[in-house]
Amino acid sequence: MYAAATAPLTSTSPQLKLHPSLCPNGISLGFSLTFPGKYTTKKIPLSSVNPGLRISASASSPVSAEASKVSSVPAEMKAWMYGEYGGVDVLKLESNVSVPDVKEDQVLIKVFAAALNPVDFKRRQGKFKNTDSPLPTVPGYDVAGVVVKVGSQVKNIKEGDEVYGDIHEKALDGPKQFGSLAEYTAVEEKLLALKPKNLDFAQAAALPLAIETAYEGLEKTGFSAGKSILVLNGAGGVGSLVIQLAKQVFGASKVAATASTGKLEFLKSLGADLAIDYTKENFEDLPEKFDVVYDAIGQCDRAVKAVKEGGSVVALTGAVTPPGFRFVVTSNGEVLTKLNPYLESGKVKPVIDPKGPFPFSQLVEAFSYLETNRAVGKVVIHPIP
Ligand SMILES: NC(=O)c1ccc[n+]([C@@H]2O[C@H](COP(=O)([O-])OP(=O)(O)OC[C@H]3O[C@@H](n4cnc5c(N)ncnc54)[C@H](OP(=O)(O)O)[C@@H]3O)[C@@H](O)[C@H]2O)c1
Secondary structure, eight states, X not given: OEEEOOOOOOSSOOEEEEEEEEETTEEEEEEEEEOTTTOOOOEEEGGGSOGGGOOOOOTTOXXXXXXXXXXXXXXXXXXXXXXXXXXXXXXXXXXXXXXXXXXXXXXXEEEEEEEEOHHHHHHHTTTTTTTSOOSSBBOOOEEEEEEEEEOTTOOSOOTTOEEEEESOSXXXXXXXXXXXXXXXXXXXXXXXXXXXXXXXXXXXXXXXXXXXXXXXXXXXXXOXXXXXXXXXXXXXXXXXXXXXXXXXXSOOSEEEEEEOGGGHHHHHHHTOSEEEETTTOOGGGSSOOEEEEEESSSOHHHHTTSEEEEEEEEESSSOOOTTOEEOOOBOOHHHHHHHHHHHHTTSSOOOBOTTOOBOGGGHHHHHXXXXXXXXOBBEEEOOOO
């Protein structure tokens, strides 16, 4: 079993190789990165590197002992904030931020891990300023942690529960001012689910927004058993889960997906039957057409040429070409609860980019990496003090 060497990022683009292998807890995927020219592939045993590199999940994995470290709730906390829109330089780590109050339908979570999404940096850049909450902002949608306080109307979640979720019900429309990139965050009960028992906090944080987007998009296309699908951007946070859900949850007859040359084996390890190298082939020129095209990159004009007559094209970003349609994810803890059996059985696995997890202090580096648009699966922030 091997995992990525923590080689520094260079201006040359790294080639990602995946090494699926069997381990006592199920299937584990190790990575190695080849940096053309300057670096050669370096493999190091998975057991000797950060456990966050694992993208495996099984019913018997040990749960982190972190949860036992929860103590009384302080009045102030550390949080990443920005007071103006802009690049990564507007992000500041503050030490004296008030711990948020809980409303009656909310719980307070001690955050153990968070994950970044492109919406975090697009929001920080001011792209959604017309519908955003007022500045200053604590960024962060995805969270995994332990409940330390519950509001008076909370019914099913109690103190001490290990939970995960996307804390903003509407991604673009009035997201909360205080997000998950902090020691504590307040979240509505309905946006959360109990953390799958086999996943640690870093693995759980890698899921909510991406898996809810993957699921909602598939549902909106009317995807069902026996249908074929083409996923544009199969290696990213959302696409890596669309491939797995289409195959494992919806019963796809065929899954095709696009990525660059070094990530084709990775697509296959997720369950793709056909991995298309977008640097060498135009997917819309292939003779084969698909029942559904899931566009997770912003190529709807080309996506509509790859769908069968009467098929469906869903787009997450960019301009929409009919019959394609676009939607914005709605956070929903019930979707996570529904998918928990697939996660606990290991049929669907979180994917953590091998450059991470990034510790809380390295949020700027984590954002800079995500913003290269080369991340594999999710960029995770862990540990959080
Ligand atoms: N509407 C919604 O509710 C919603 C929800 C979630 C996300 N989104 C949007 O959906 C998009 C994807 O999100 P994400 O989190 O999955 O992104 P991501 O993880 O940052 O995607 C990174 C991946 O994109 C791949 N990529 C770059 N150019 C590509 C191309 N031309 N063809 C195929 N793959 C390409 C890269 O692979 P290579 O290195 O191989 O190129 C990389 O692995 C973002 O724009 C995001 O804002 C929208």
